[in-house]
Amino acid sequence: MLLHEVLRARAAALRAEADLLDGLAEQSCRTALGAAVITTSNAEVEFPGLTSRAFADAGRAGHFPAFKSGRKLAARREDVARWLESRRVRPRAKRRPPVDHEAAYATLVGGAR
Numbered sequence: 001m002l003l004h005e006v007l008r009a010r011a012a013a014l015r016a017e018a019d020l021l022d023g024l025a026e027q028s029c030r031t032a033l034g035a036a037v038i039t040t041s042n043a044e045v046e047f048p049g050l051t052s053r054a055f056a057d058a059g060r061a062g063h064f065p066a067f068k069s070g071r072k073l074a075a076r077r078e079d080v081a082r083w084l085e086s087r088r089v090r091p092r093a094k095r096r097p098p099v100d101h102e103a104a105y106a107t108l109v110g111g112a113r
Contacts, residue, residue, distance in 0.1 A: 022070035038080050039072040046077065047084060058083065 038046050043055035056073050059066030064079040 018071075022072065024070075036077040037069070037074050038077050039069060039074045041072055043080075047080065050080075050084065055080070 038055070040052045040056050043050050043052050047055075055075075058064065059073045059075055064075050064083040066073050066075040066079075068074070
């Protein structure tokens with residue numbers, strides 16, 4: 001039982017260390033490239049409507065240049081913005097209402113049919 005507790009404590013310490021290193025890697029990445037870096041953890045904040053899962057999937061699929069920063073995927077803000085703009089759906093033009101053919105015929109022939 002004692003070995004199990006020691007291993008559990010060691011695993012918790014390793015997770016905390018990994019989280020710390022992950023944060024340091026992200027911070028150094030931001031420092032090197034400026035604040036223009038988006039990661040999976042802040043994609044939803046930077047681009048509302050873009051989930052971290054969609055960001056990661058698009059980056060892995062090569063829709064924009066991406067790289068790993070610790071355990072997170074990262075990309076330049078401009079590249080992600082350009083990709084999102086290319087996927088924008090434009091609204092369709094409004095359709096004209098259907099023509100009442102009988103009323104149009106009545107207007108052409110001058111009243112009654």
